[in-house]
Amino acid sequence: xxxxxxxxxxxxxxxxxxxDVLGFALNAIGDEMVFKxxxxxxxxxxxxxxxxxxxxxxxxVAGVVAxxxxxxxxxxxxxxxxxxxxxxxxxxxxxxASSAAGAAFAINELLGNPFTRLELTEFARTGERVxxxxxxxxxxxxxxxxxxxxxxxxxxxxxxKLPVPEDLWVTIIHPQIEVKTEDARNALNPLVPIADAVxxxxxxxxxxxxxxxxxxxLISRSLIDVIAEPYRKNxxxxxxxxxxxxxxxxxxxxxxxxxxxxxxxxCKGKENAxxxxxxxKEDYQNTGIEFYIYTSKINNQGIxxxxxx
Amino acid sequence: xxxxxxxxxxxxxxxxxxxDVLGFALNAIGDEMVFKxxxxxxxxxxxxxxxxxxxxxxxxVAGVVAxxxxxxxxxxxxxxxxxxxxxxxxxxxxxxASSAAGAAFAINELLGNPFTRLELTEFARTGERVxxxxxxxxxxxxxxxxxxxxxxxxxxxxxxKLPVPEDLWVTIIHPQIEVKTEDARNALNPLVPIADAVxxxxxxxxxxxxxxxxxxxLISRSLIDVIAEPYRKNxxxxxxxxxxxxxxxxxxxxxxxxxxxxxxxxCKGKENAxxxxxxxKEDYQNTGIEFYIYTSKINNQGIxxxxxx
Numbered sequence: 001x002x003x004x005x006x007x008x009x010x011x012x013x014x015x016x017x018x019x020d021v022l023g024f025a026l027n028a029i030g031d032e033m034v035f036k037x038x039x040x041x042x043x044x045x046x047x048x049x050x051x052x053x054x055x056x057x058x059x060x061v062a063g064v065v066a067x068x069x070x071x072x073x074x075x076x077x078x079x080x081x082x083x084x085x086x087x088x089x090x091x092x093x094x095x096x097a098s099s100a101a102g103a104a105f106a107i108n109e110l111l112g113n114p115f116t117r118l119e120l121t122e123f124a125r126t127g128e129r130v131x132x133x134x135x136x137x138x139x140x141x142x143x144x145x146x147x148x149x150x151x152x153x154x155x156x157x158x159x160x161k162l163p164v165p166e167d168l169w170v171t172i173i174h175p176q177i178e179v180k181t182e183d184a185r186n187a188l189n190p191l192v193p194i195a196d197a198v199x200x201x202x203x204x205x206x207x208x209x210x211x212x213x214x215x216x217x218l219i220s221r222s223l224i225d226v227i228a229e230p231y232r233k234n235x236x237x238x239x240x241x242x243x244x245x246x247x248x249x250x251x252x253x254x255x256x257x258x259x260x261x262x263x264x265x266x267c268k269g270k271e272n273a274x275x276x277x278x279x280x281k282e283d284y285q286n287t288g289i290e291f292y293i294y295t296s297k298i299n300n301q302g303i304x305x306x307x308x309x
Numbered sequence: 310x311x312x313x314x315x316x317x318x319x320x321x322x323x324x325x326x327x328x329d330v331l332g333f334a335l336n337a338i339g340d341e342m343v344f345k346x347x348x349x350x351x352x353x354x355x356x357x358x359x360x361x362x363x364x365x366x367x368x369x370v371a372g373v374v375a376x377x378x379x380x381x382x383x384x385x386x387x388x389x390x391x392x393x394x395x396x397x398x399x400x401x402x403x404x405x406a407s408s409a410a411g412a413a414f415a416i417n418e419l420l421g422n423p424f425t426r427l428e429l430t431e432f433a434r435t436g437e438r439v440x441x442x443x444x445x446x447x448x449x450x451x452x453x454x455x456x457x458x459x460x461x462x463x464x465x466x467x468x469x470k471l472p473v474p475e476d477l478w479v480t481i482i483h484p485q486i487e488v489k490t491e492d493a494r495n496a497l498n499p500l501v502p503i504a505d506a507v508x509x510x511x512x513x514x515x516x517x518x519x520x521x522x523x524x525x526x527l528i529s530r531s532l533i534d535v536i537a538e539p540y541r542k543n544x545x546x547x548x549x550x551x552x553x554x555x556x557x558x559x560x561x562x563x564x565x566x567x568x569x570x571x572x573x574x575x576c577k578g579k580e581n582a583x584x585x586x587x588x589x590k591e592d593y594q595n596t597g598i599e600f601y602i603y604t605s606k607i608n609n610q611g612i613x614x615x616x617x618x
Contacts, residue, residue: 197509
């Protein structure tokens with residue numbers, strides 16, 4: 001294989017009760033990425049569309065991942081990359097993860113698949129370190145594994161792919177404001193009352209159980225975040241109101257996607273996801289803030305190969 | 310039914326990563342309890358063997374539960390109770406839960422089963438309030454539901470019965486020392502660093518996933534407690550050493566049962582549970598502290614009716 005074009009999905013991390021440990025992938029939003037082998041060694045980012053990102057391969061996450069992988073196998077060829085960014089940087093939808101994990105996946109294909117999915121997750125984390133300052137795994141693992149993933153531990157890195165109920169959909173609203181990851185981090189209380197830690201873990205345990213048993217109502221009762229949302233919601237204008245509007249229209253649960261500003265609503269079925277989207281849209285129009293809105297099935301496959309030769 | 314004799318199991322609460330939310334029931338240890346209808350109204354505790362507990366029905370947990378239930382249905386008969394305590398008070402094996410949940414179950418039978426299992430859990434909690442000062446649900450729910458249970462929430466009370474891998478056994482060592490529940494509570498850090506809260510919830514999520522997938526190695530990797538054990542282990546002499554001895558001999562994981570002093574070791578299969586018991590026994594003999602040791606399959610049934618008429 002000398003050429004590969006992929007769809008690398010957007011992802012939702014945290015997922016309310018799964019702060020820093022859960023993530024899932026989307027079908028409706030994702031980057032398109034093209035990777036070509038070149039006889040000349042080294043990595044070149046030829047084109048980036050859809051976002052104002054650097055082509056400097058030491059600063060662009062896809063470049064960083066590509067260099068690390070080619071160096072690792074001592075490749076005798078180079079890589080040329082084209083990015084069509086549809087997952088907007090700063091959206092809370094795993095924009096850097098989409099690029100980093102997409103690069104890891106595609107280059108592994110071009111190399112003849114020498115690396116495991118867990119190793120690709122490690123490579124993608126090197127990209128996340130450049131983008132966010134810390135090598136978080138929840139978004140990149142969701143891109144690479146698809147569906148719902150649990151970051152069980154970091155040392156050693158362990159990713160568990162969880163089952164996804166067939167009819168699980170998500171609606172996303174992405175307000176066009178910036179929430180800096182640093183501000184979102186700083187908003188958190190670094191010390192959690194033990195009763196809250198217990199509540200959060202009980203809800204996460206409930207959600208895991210619900211995913212294994214296709215229990216949509218238990219999913220709904222488990223999507224409660226007592227650790228991050230109470231602090232971070234203040235960074236997202238009109239969060240409470242749009243959450244209420246979505247829940248009133250039958251969303252299973254609503255929370256902040258990653259560190260925001262995007263807000264996700266898990267729903268049972270496409271029809272409900274559409275009506276929740278309609279309700280959230282109607283409500284958010286009152287704010288005067290521009291926004292995008294998406295409805296998607298949970299992507300259980302992860303990255304999709306669009307073309308290769 | 311005018312007479313019922315039951316086996317009401319001992320239970321392990323917390324289960325390392327499941328601090329305050331997980332519990333499971335045992336086969337090998339449990340109280341025997343006898344309940345008889347009497348024409349005379351009211352509750353009488355006729356006999357208690359095996360432990361030095363009060364027969365005052367307002368202070369004995371079985372009495373408290375019995376009164377609450379008979380009052381609730383406005384019963385036109387009374388109850389006479391005999392307790393053969395084999396789950397020792399202060400063992401960390403749910404002694405009061407065994408009495409409280411046993412009473413709730415048996416009296417429900419004598420009443421013709423008007424109450425759901427969740428309602429019985431609520432009644433049993435009134436007993437726990439008398440015994441421990443707080444109406445905790447993890448032990449009593451494990452007695453009433455059997456197997457592994459998750460206390461998903463308290464308001465409203467929600468109990469989830471989790472699947473139990475067929476070959477899951479447990480070894481318990483009960484050192485003959487007293488750990489006061491109050492001391493165990495006070496030993497905890499009331500504020501948990503957010504990174505520890507995340508670790509604990511990731512391990513709990515891993516354990517829940519492992520129970521659904523019969524993954525013994527994932528059970529093993531998930532039995533880590535960063536919230537209670539680091540503080541409470543100091544209340545149990547020789548905890549680290551006996552834990553090491555058990556793990557070296559193949560236990561999946563080892564932790565404090567409830568608030569101690571009992572220590573549980575989850576094992577794959579009876580044979581391993583027996584050899585872990587042997588290793589822990591040999592190690593603990595060095596301490597000069599007397600102890601009991603038990604090996605048991607996980608009890609997936611809960612309370613067992615031994616006789617009724």
